[in-house]
Amino acid sequence: MTNFIPIFPLGIVVYPGEQLNLHIFEPRYKQLIKECFDTKKPFGIPPVIDDKLQETGTLVRVLEITNVYDDGKMDIKTEGLQVFTILESIKDLPEKLYSGAIVNYPDNVEAGNRALMQNIIAAIRELHKLLKISKEFKKPDAELWSYDVAHHAGLSLTEEYELLQLLHELQRQEYLKRHLKKVVPVIAEMETLKERVQLNGHFKNLKGFDI
Structure with a gap:
């Protein structure tokens, strides 16, 4: 399917199913939002990365002004x-x-691996624990898929866009798994290093080693 949509380029990545609050202040986008809301038609948010408009984006609808x-x-x-x-x-x-764009909508396979998803969720919670932050998912764990957790995984904007370009849930899950497998140990080591630095210089009651 191919059609025309108005577009609202932003320096963010939006995923299908994501609810996003926006503050609209530019005249061109005030016009866009009013027209889309009045006609109940969607618009597109293509990401802008390094001052370049990207080809893949997400169609969104206005739920409420x-x-x-x-x-x-x-x-x-x-x-x-x-x-x-x-x-x-x-x-x-x-x-x-x-502005606007002529777009098409590529097939997006949503079937994923439930067990793999549970491992990803556990790794994200471990990441949050290491970072000492608290973020709650908006759905029960059994209903979460890659789009639901991507913003929680510590991806850069470029990485979030790479995930958006993957059109199979299993591919997105594997991408998140590889990212977390790389990042979580690094953060854990940083926490250990921080503890060592904090201890450095303090008097320690250490037992000698008998040879």
Whole structure:
């Protein structure tokens, strides 16, 4: 399927199923949001990375306009729907301040491995424990898949985009597994190193070793 959508490029990656709150202040995007909300039509958020518009993005819909300020700025709630690929960008649209794109929607295989997903969730919780942060998932563990946990795994923006480009749940799970397998031991070693540095210089009651 191929069609035209208005686009709202942002320096973030949005995943299908993700709920995202946005503050809208630019005139072009105030126009875009108002039109999409009034017509109940979705728009696209393609990521901007290193000042470049990326080809893969996520179609989103406006769930609610929660606040409209006197100057027309808005607070909105959105939800990610599906992944799209830009075929052609259209910068200038008649009587529109915003841009658009011709896109298609590649097949996205959502079947994954439940046991592997549980291991990923456990690794993310271990990462959070090491970092001494508390983040709760918005679904029960049995309902979580890669899109639900990707923002919790400590990925860079580029890595989040690489995950978005993977169109099979098993591929996304393997990507997260490899990332966490690399990152968690590094963070654990940093914590151990920090403890050593904190102990350095303090008097210690150490027993001698008998040869």
